[in-house]
Amino acid sequence: MELNGNWEEEEEDEEEFEFSRNYFLAKELASSAKKSKSKNRVTDINVVDEQELREAAWQIEPKHESEIVLLLDSYKTKYPEWLLALRCGFGLLMYGFGSKKALIEDFASTALTEYAVVVINGYLQAINLKQVLIALAEVLWDQMKAKRRVSYRDLPMSQQSFHSQSMDDLLTFLDQVEIEDGGFFVGVVIHNIDGPGLRDSETQQCLARxxxxxxxRVVASIDHVNAPLFWDKNMAHTQFNWCWYHVPTFAPYKVEGMFYPLILAHGSANQTVKTATIVLLSLTSNAQSVFKVLAEHQLCHPEEGNARDQLVIVMRKQKLIKSLMTVKKHLSKMHKHRLVNLLRYFDAQNCSYILVNNQTLKEFLEEVL
Structure with a gap:
């Protein structure tokens, strides 16, 4: 009996030892596995070319196409209501999941055939809002000329002078236009009023004016959940005077997504030039001159940036810009659009550096400037 009891105790000790041994072996294996995982980095991911990725995305077969078509057709019954809201002085704000581009364009081409329509693609990375105001001013100017049947000299502005007017002057002209036809208006369609090119406060205030x-009359769409935070009470209820419409379409954002950088894709030099071109063409001629001087200096001195003071001296010699504040304003705009990088050197000088390689920059100057 005593031998049997000792044997059972030894067997229990062996089981406990085996359990402990297995436990610590498992911990050791888990620890080594964690160490091996920690060596992996995001930069080690094998990314593909952006164009190749976009082509693959376009080839994805859409789902529920017939249901989406039926849903869009159901919204057509609301077109008379939307048109009435516009005639009564309201703006239309479309929200809901899915791209609303096709829906709004169909409404404009169907219900607004008697009115002029100007389209703003807010999903673009950069938008020249002044060109939009000029286009609207020209439309209203032509309408004034046709309706009032007055001579060229009697009009407050000439069509040729709009390009030389400031944005405040253009907005004042648009606000003070007098046309005998009381029901006439110009529709402004804004796809993605919360898009990257329209998100800053100054642009939103300009759109509100x-x-x-x-x-x-404005017809706009929003997609970001926090987009209404752009507007205060006066802007939303008095200036925009929104009528909110929940119109989920569940349609893919194919067109809008083309202008956003893709995750897991290499940014090619061609894409960099394309993006820089869009941004630069949206800037004023003076800003383009600043960029050209920066680019020429960077090509000659690739290892250093261009100090602001030195930049002003060069601009003054070329009789382009005289004020340091003007140069700062243009550089700030370029920095905002990630066209240049602002650096501070050890001697406390603020320097600017264009964020492309020299070969791409040279091609860009030859093609654009």
């Missing part, structure tokens, strides 16, 4: 003009 535009929407408040007597002969302007």
């Amino acid at each position: 535009l929407a408040a003009c007597a002969r302007i």
Whole structure:
């Protein structure tokens, strides 16, 4: 009996030892596995070319196409209501999941055939809002000329002078236009009013002033959940004067997504030039001159940036820009659009550096400037 008891105790000890041994072996294996995982980095991911990735994305077969078509057709019954809201002085704000581009364009081409329509693609990375105001001013100017049947000299502005006017002057003109036809207005369609090219406060305030003009009606779409935070009470209820419509379409954002950088894709030099071209063409001629001087200096001195003071001296010699504040304003705009990088050197000088390699920059200067 005593031998049997000792044997059972030894067997229990062996089981406990085996359990402990297995436990620590498992911990050791888990620890080594964690160490091996920690060596992996995001930069080690084998990314593909952006164009190749976009082509693959376009080839993805859409789902529920017939249901989406039926849903879009169901919204057509609301077109008369939307048109009535515009005639009564309201703006239309479309929200809901899915791209609303096709829906709004169909509404404009179907219900607004008697009115002029100007389209703003807010999903673009950069938008020249002044060109939009000029286009609207020209449309209203032509309408004034046709309706009032007055001579060229009697009009407050000439069509040729719009390009030389400031944005404040253009907005004042749009707000003070007098046309005998009381029901006439110009529709402004804004796809993605919360898009990257329209998100700053100054642009939103300008759009609000535009929407408040007597002969302007805005039809816009939003997609970001926090987009209404762009507007205060006065902007939303008085200037834009929104009528909110929940119109989920569940349609893919194919067109809008083309202008956003893709994750897991290499950014090619061609794409960099394309993006820089869009940004630069949206800037004023003076800003383009600043960029050209920066680019020429960077090509000659690739290892250093261009100090602001030195930049002003060069601009003054070329009789382009005289004020340091003007140069700072243009550089800040370029930095905002990630066209240049602002650096501070050891001697406390603020320097600017264009964020492309020299070969790409040289091609860009030859093609654009």
